Amino acid sequence: MRKFNCIMGLPRAGTTLLCQILNSNPKHHVTPTSGVIDMLRNMRSTFSHNPTFKAQNRLEIYDNLRMGMKGFMDGFFHDKEVIFDKSRGWSNNISILDSVLNNKETKMIFCYRNPVEVISSIEAQYQKTILLENPDEASVPGAFMTLDRRIGTYANEDGIVGNPIAALKDAIEMGHSSRILFVKYFDLTNNTKFVLDAIHDFIGEEHYDYDFKNIKQTTFEWDGIYNYKFLHTIKEGEIKWKQADIRLPEKYIQGINERFAPLNKLIFEGDVTDLVGSEFVNQPINMVFVPPPIVLEEQPEGLPKENLPTT
Secondary structure, three states: OOEEEEEEEOOOOOHHHHHHHHHOOOOEEEEEEOOHHHHHHHHHHHHHHOHHHHOOOOOOOHHHHHHHHHHHHHHHOOOOOEEEEEOHHHOOOHHHHHHHHOOOOOEEEEEEOOHHHHHHHHHHHHHHOOOOOOOOOOOOHHHHOOHHHHHHHHHOOOOOOHHHHHHHHHHHHOOOHHHEEEEEHHHHHHOHHHHHHHHHHHHOOOOOOOOOOOEOOOOOOOHHHHOOOOOOOOOOEOOOOOOOOOOOOHHHHHHHHHHOHHHHHHHHHOOOHHHHOHHHOOOOOEEOOOOOOOOOOOOOOOOOHHHOOOO
16 A cells, blocks of 8 residues: 545545546555545544453553554455545545554545535435335434425435534544645536546546546446435546536525535635634645536536636
């Protein structure tokens, strides 16, 4: 394992597509949604709470734990060169990874998509598989009984859309912003070569001649575990931008825009003030800025007009 990178971001924002593209480079090893962070956290938990470890002076063997955790990662990826590990859990656990690897060289790719499009896409798939419950529906059925409540469930700080943003805030507040590259789904699907070159520059690797007209699915997840509510498949072949299958009522579009305005301000203006506060305004932000022009067949819907991408 020569280099370890993380892929994270909003759901339905192109992480699966990005993984397939990167994995077509023979130097890369790209995971599906990964449990590596869970393995590390489980080892940490056992060391913290297991009675036999607690009976020892754990500060004396603290470095042994770190080396054991690093040994797991070295062994797990022993025959791989450049790793891209996909998990939304890395954003607020990067300090654990730094301690395990004993460096701060890991880079993170955060995939963004207009939150209106994200929630529209999630709701569209919910309706396509309406005879199956959301995995969380049995425990909190009231959270899914109406469109209004489903949107609130997706968007709250513990929800599938809100949680990655809360974790991103933590990464910025912990001083890791210089190690995060923000990639817009719209740019990934409309100017793919520029975005991939920017990713290679960011992680310090030579550019690669990807075949963007013939992308194949090479990482796989069994979506039945999510009751088919969250798909991890791509349409093979040429990369094309896809708009969400449904349009939400206008009042919900407005509410989602208001809820995620601080994130949109970061992505489109590079301003973290509303997301994390003015004291972090001088932290470096790495954004893939695609040069104009891009000819749009369709404008992405949902953002206020002044926040629409202009490139």
